[in-house]
Amino acid sequence: MSNHEADPFVGRDTPIPVVSITRPDDPPSSASAIPTPSDKQTGKHHLSAGKLRGKLESLGHGFDRPESSSRVSDRLFTMLLQQVLPSQDYDSDPHTQSQPTKDRRSRQYVERPGFSLPVMSSNFRRFNARIGVAFIFQNRLIRLFTWRQPTQTLSFLSVYTFICLDPNLLVVLPLAACLFFIMVPAFLARHPPPPAYLPTDLYPLSGPPLAAARTIKPAPELSKDFFRNMRDLQNCMEDFSRVHDALIAFISPLTNFSNDALSSLLFVLLLFTGTLLFITSHLLPWRAIFLTIGWITTCAGHPYIQDVLSTPSTSTLLSEKESESRSFLLGLSKADIELETSPEIREVEIFELQHRALHDEHGEYESYLFSPSPYAPLSPARIAGDRPKGTAFFEDVQSPRGWRWSDKKWTLDLLSREWVEERCVTGVEVEMEGERWVTDLHYADVQDESPRKWGKRKEGEGHKVFVNVTSSRQGEWRRRRWVRGVERVPMINEE
Incomplete structure (x- = not known):
């Protein structure tokens, strides 16, 4: 067993996605007969198997040869990106250079390579083949804070409590994580424990390693794990967009001075609070504050509490409280903040x-x-x-x-x-x-x-x-x- 190469580490807890392509003469199934919203809006049709094969064969470079899959995927990604991405490099646009505001992403501020479709396609494939570890970590965090296994969540809360009570233990946390989550799994992969159905005296407990060292390799292109990464990346972009839009919808009306009185009141409150904390921050019990916040946040993810929060009565109560808070701030701003209304x-x-x-x-x-x-x-x-x-x-x-x-x-x-x-x-x-x-x-x-x-x-x-x-x-x-x-x-x- 030691002579064989190690397989890529592609552990996932989610099912494998299935991609199907229908032929023109096939009857529509229940899944394929349902049009998607994007199809209704854009008026586009599904690509049949014959048209897809003809498109790939037109890309050349030996479609039937197995060694040409990377070239076919490269051309396919480039073709898709050309349809949605502009070919103009906006860093060299003279209109953007004359703007008074400084663009922190411009190459005039930081020297970075310009936009290129081939480079974009290559970098996306390399990034997508290596991002699986981050999504595994994300899935484990979701399972941890949603109480899928209560023992793991309670263990996390115990460790968090010890760190809040004694912040000096925070320097031990990275070392302990490296030992228990990297070194121990790697040792067990190199020296696997005896199977349960074999007696211990027949299984060698000493001697050379019985398996090859497990290494994390990029997912092969057009493999099942490659498409899993694309699916998770798609969902991650949607989650980020929703969180971004929610934060902008909540913070922007309060801070962008669209309502001068309300934003001025908030500015005064933040200035006063910041000044007060600058003077009295050393008197606050920060250990108890972080301990309470951590426990409340973690317990809020419990299924029972989520069911309570998702009830119509609770949602209505939260909406009413939010409206009352905004009304209170608006009334306070109109009563105490006076702004010059005459134009300059x-x-x-x-x-x-x-x-x-x-x-x-x-x-x-x-x-x-x-x-x-x-x-x-x-x-x-x-x-x-x-x-x-x-x-x-x-x-x-x-x-x-x-x-x-x-x-x-x-x-x-x-x-x-x-x-x-x-x-x-x-x-x-x-x-x-x-x-x-x-x-x-x-x-x-x-x-x-x-x-x-x-x-x-x-x-x-x-x-x-x-x-x-x-x-x-x-x-x-x-x-x-x-x-x-x-x-x-x-x-x-x-x-």
Whole structure:
């Protein structure tokens, strides 16, 4: 027996699933004649045996050869995934990169391989072949907390009680679990006990091992245990979805500030409780608290208690208590929490720019556009030689996203000197009255022969000396500031 290889460890307590494929000419049985909800909704039909075989034969690579089963399964999984999964890699989408919120799953945050259908198919098959141990552990936990064998559940409660009374024993728990659940079963598999129908003196109790060491191997593809893992994975995903939806339905209305007063009250209560526990946590009897919670949770899974909780009267009572608790919180929030209901008001600005040619000193300024920046002489855009950006008409100026206009029209800012000084704008001329234009100044070198600059006579009286001085005149750009009030748009809950 020691020369034989060990079989894979595939212990299960559940029945083996049966997969059947009907032929087109077979009469519908009682099981196959019942349409599923998905068939009714999507209008799809069952795949007959002839069509399934033709589809698999079209995949090639020797369908009749036994060594090609992995290739056939690989192609089959890839074909199925191509029907339900997109081929686009959303990590490289420029629209998602420009979002202000950081995506913790993006490859910009953590470097991970991109999505690929062949890799997805291969990883799914490898994962499904190795996940059986986790489902065995899950089934044992279900049997433990549903009191299938009361002695095991009471033994668990005894161990849990010892750990709660003496938390130092918690470091012994992993070692004891390794001994009793890994080492002892492995030794018994290597050295099996004598059968009950053989006398002990005829069975060797010493000497070399009588069996090969048992190892945990991945389940072979397309085997019974492989399909069991797929079934358990399917049920696990459904359980997770139900728990996730139930938690979201219970927690989200309380914490997402859809009801500002209720969420604000809950925030105050959590803040007060957290502060109180921060000060008094060392005074609480945590051993007794965890012991009580563990016993109540475990006893709640007893079949008798489950039958009591599942009665209509108990369900109605729990629903009424939940409604009363929510009503109490809503009443308390409306009585003690006062929130500002008027929308937030801000002021936005726009600059009206006018332009004329630099060489046309006596020309008229013409309207150019309305820009969010004043396009000052020393602005980066002006220095770089870029043209101003904006819109040509007042009507095209839109309010910021999430805001709406609170004033009917734009108002000219009469305090032009203040916004010029706030922005430290230089090289401009400010109108204190009138239309409040802020005009660029153009500086140029000219020759001045005024009498004030005459020098001394060298050869004759009245000899003039020309001196280069700097004069200024209005430049090619001028602007003025307009303001208008906006208010934040309130969000309406669509429920």
